Amino acid sequence: LCRAELASCCDAVQNFVVSQNNTPVGTNMTYEVESKKRIPIGETIFNMLPISQPFVEYPYNQCAVVGNGGILNKSLCGAEIDKSDFVFRCNLPPTTGNISKDVGSKTNLVTVNPSIITGKYGNLKKKKEFLEDIAAYGDAFLLLPAFSYRANTGASFKVYYALKESKARQKVIFFHPEYLKHLALFWRTKGVTAYRLSTGLMITSVAVALCENVKLYGFWPFSKTVEDTPVSHHYYDNKLPKQGFHEMPKEYGQILQLHMKGILKLQFSECETA
Template sequence: MSYEVDSKKTIHISEEIFRMLPESQPLEHPFKNCAVVGNGGILKNSNCGAEIDQSDFVFRCNLPPTVGSIREDVGSKTNLVTINPSIISQKSNTAASFKVHHTLKEFSAKQKAIFFYPQYLRSLAQFWRTKGVKAYRLSSGFMITSAALELCENVKLYGFWPFSKNVAGTPISHHYYDNQPPKPGFHAMPKEYNQILQLHGRGILKLQFGKCLPD
C-alpha cells in the first residue's frame, strides 16, 4: 500500500497489519449534531464548553488540553481526536501509530486507534485542489472538517480562526493553550479558511466566531 503524500513510498501489508484492518465502518454514523473543535486562540474566554459538550459527537485536533478552568471555554467531551505526524516525529510515524493500536487492544481499552485510508486522503486532497486549495498536505483540521460533513447531519466549527485578532480587534494567541505558530510551507491555511467561510455562507456548516451565549 502506498502512503498518502508520497505515493512512491510503500508499506508491505503483512498478515499482522491485515488483521488490524476493520471489517466494517468503525464509526456508527450518521451523527445528528457534531462539533469540530479547532485550537484557535479565539476559544479563550468564549464560554463555549457547555455547548460543545452537548454535541452528539465531538472531533478535536492534535491532543489539545481540555482539563482545568479551560474546560469552560473548550469543553471536555471528546469522541475522536487526531494526532498529527509532527507530534510523533521523534519516531517512525507508522511504527508509533501501530504501537498505539496494539497497546489499546492489549489492555481492552474502550478507546481505539482509527487510521485514515491513504486513498481517501489522496481523493480528498484532489477534490479540494479543484476548489483552489493546493498544498503539500491538507491540515488535520480541514481533513476532519471534511470527514465530519460526511458523517454528520449538522456540523459546527469552534476555534477555527487563523487571525491574530478576534472580531472585536483584540489581540489573541495562535492557540488557546500557547502562541506557537505553525511551520510554514506545509498547509494552505488562507485557502482552506476561505473554503470554510464559503461552506458557512452556504449553510453547509456553522462557524462560531465569538462567544457562545448561555441557554
C-alpha cells in the same frame, strides 16, 4: 452541492478509515504523500484494523469540530460543544480542568499527529504519561495518519500496541491514504493547493460527510479578533506553525464559503450560555 460532491469524490462513509472491508490481506497499499512507497497488508496489519467503518450511528445529527484556535479562550462554548452527538478534536489538545468551560470535555474522535508521539512523548518512551493524557478522552477513537508517510507508520503502530497492551478504552484507527489523496484533489479543484491539507480541513470534510449538522469552533487563523483583540495561535499556547506547509487563509476561505452556503456553521464569538 459540496456535500454531494464530497460524497462522490471521497465517500468518507466507506473509505475514510482503513478497515478490513476496504483493505483485504494482500493489498499493496500506496502511501498518501510518498506515492512511490508501498506497504504490503499482511495478517498482522490486517488484524489491527476494524472490520468495517466504526461509525455505527451515522449519520450523526449534531457534530462539533473543535479546532485549537486561541479564539476559544473565554468563549464559554464548552457546554454547547458537549451537547453535540459527536465531537471531533485535533492533535490531542488539553480538555481538562478550567479550560473545559471554553472547549468542552466530550470527545468521540481525536486526531494524533505522529510528530506529537515522537516529540512530546519521546516515541512513547513516556508511555505512562501518554496513557494518562489520553485518559481524558474517554472511549474516543484516536485517528492517526499511519500511511501518509513511511516515517509515520512506526509511531502510529506503537500507539496501537500501547493501547492494546494497557487495555485502554480508546481505539486506534488509521486514515485511509486513498481517501486523503482524493480529498486533496477535491480541494485542489477549489483552489487549496498546499503541500498538504491541514488536519482541520480533513476532519471538517469528514464531519460534513458523517453528520447532518456541523458546527466549527476554534477555527480562526488570524492573530486578532474582529474587534482587534490579540488572539493566541492555540488556546493552550502560542506556538506558530511551520511556514509553507498548509495554506490556512485559502483553507479558511473555503470553510467560510461552506458557512455562507449553510453547509456548516462557524462559531466566531462567545457561545450563548443559558
